[in-house]
Amino acid sequence: MSIKLLATSDLHLGRRSADLPANTAEGKTTYTWQKIVDLVLRESVDGLLLTGDIVDEDNKYFEAVGPLKAGFEKLREADVEVFLVAGNHDYDVLPEIIGHGHFPNVHLLGAEGRWESHRMSRKGIDLTLLGWSFPKRHVREDPLMTFAWDTPHRSHFTIGLLHGDADAADSVYAPLRLAGLRQQQVDAWVLGHIHKPTVFQEYSPLIFYPGSPHALSAAEPGTRGPVMLHLNQGKDIVHEMIPLSPVYYDDLFVDVTNTHHKSDLRGKLMEAIETKSRSLHKTIDSLHYLVFNLHLEGEHSDGFSVGTWVNPAEDDFLDDIIAGKSMKVRKVINRIRPAIENLDVLAKEPSLAGRLAETILAIQNGESTTLLDEMLKEWMMKTEQMQRAETFIALKSNERVSAPDEKEGRLQILQECRKLLSTLING
Numbered sequence: 001m002s003i004k005l006l007a008t009s010d011l012h013l014g015r016r017s018a019d020l021p022a023n024t025a026e027g028k029t030t031y032t033w034q035k036i037v038d039l040v041l042r043e044s045v046d047g048l049l050l051t052g053d054i055v056d057e058d059n060k061y062f063e064a065v066g067p068l069k070a071g072f073e074k075l076r077e078a079d080v081e082v083f084l085v086a087g088n089h090d091y092d093v094l095p096e097i098i099g100h101g102h103f104p105n106v107h108l109l110g111a112e113g114r115w116e117s118h119r120m121s122r123k124g125i126d127l128t129l130l131g132w133s134f135p136k137r138h139v140r141e142d143p144l145m146t147f148a149w150d151t152p153h154r155s156h157f158t159i160g161l162l163h164g165d166a167d168a169a170d171s172v173y174a175p176l177r178l179a180g181l182r183q184q185q186v187d188a189w190v191l192g193h194i195h196k197p198t199v200f201q202e203y204s205p206l207i208f209y210p211g212s213p214h215a216l217s218a219a220e221p222g223t224r225g226p227v228m229l230h231l232n233q234g235k236d237i238v239h240e241m242i243p244l245s246p247v248y249y250d251d252l253f254v255d256v257t258n259t260h261h262k263s264d265l266r267g268k269l270m271e272a273i274e275t276k277s278r279s280l281h282k283t284i285d286s287l288h289y290l291v292f293n294l295h296l297e298g299e300h301s302d303g304f305s306v307g308t309w310v311n312p313a314e315d316d317f318l319d320d321i322i323a324g325k326s327m328k329v330r331k332v333i334n335r336i337r338p339a340i341e342n343l344d345v346l347a348k349e350p351s352l353a354g355r356l357a358e359t360i361l362a363i364q365n366g367e368s369t370t371l372l373d374e375m376l377k378e379w380m381m382k383t384e385q386m387q388r389a390e391t392f393i394a395l396k397s398n399e400r401v402s403a404p405d406e407k408e409g410r411l412q413i414l415q416e417c418r419k420l421l422s423t424l425i426n427g
């Protein structure tokens, strides 16, 4: 016997994803809320757990309230229970919506910052949900200070719902001590507030942030979605993220070495996107938009120009880039190293870079320059001094100390010049 619970947080209904075309339906977090409700119905989920910041702010009330209520209504018709706690963004709005909504299946736990429990039984499995809600925007105390719970039966599942800042003692958003969460007689803590999906520990108790199910900006990269909890008899909990976010932000890396034309770069970009999309597996079905920071790497004689070949502002979205997905490069990060192939030209410049280029060429061609001769003389002298030093002799006691070799000197100077020149050109 087992039951399924779907957990999510920080949906921020009323907000929309950054870097998308204006007014696109998939950019709104209400889109993902509807997908979550659909998933609950399709998968016959037994309960939905929402751990705060479901609604963005007071001023987004009217944008959020309609879709939220419509979802609650659908879940009521399917006899699905919803358990939620309020976070710092919806401490005010959530009680208002639920209080006026008349949804017998929706339970706001821990209103006004007082811990509250609710029991449910499904398919022979007993479960207690515990929760604490934000009573105001800022809370400086750990809500666990007022937590007291003794598990009623060994076979009985207990799940805690809580919004707050894990291991951030100075936070004004309910600082939660992880050590405190670990000590409690519960089977799982479902947390909210941090948008990055994070599992702190797997067992007794499972402690995790499901994270935001809808990526809102490039600051929220990677796969996003609600987390399915399978509660199996014998007190076993299995968790699994279900990718649902219609937007996917990530980094894309392209090596521009041997790229001579704009078309070469486009080819490489397409290849990188195809490789990325293949790696997304299950995520790809729910996706509509792929938004990338493009990192250009490798060596090129004119890295600056290559960087301008992909212009985020100009290109905007490429539709149907792979199986109906749209793609956009929001930002180009140019990390191209200068290929030192224009040394001849550079060597004629009266700059420091010019002198370094001239020295490199001289060494490569077995020639000499005044600067190189001076450096070699200096290197021979320093090496000799070092070899005569007491500490060096002690270290080398079992080896014959040979006189400094000019060939070795030229090689060391060559490496140093290349390093310096590269740093100089890269800035």
Ligand SMILES: [Mn+2]
Pocket (backbone or CB within 6 Å): 052, 053, 087, 088, 089, 163, 173, 192, 193, 194
């Ligand atoms: Mn929050």
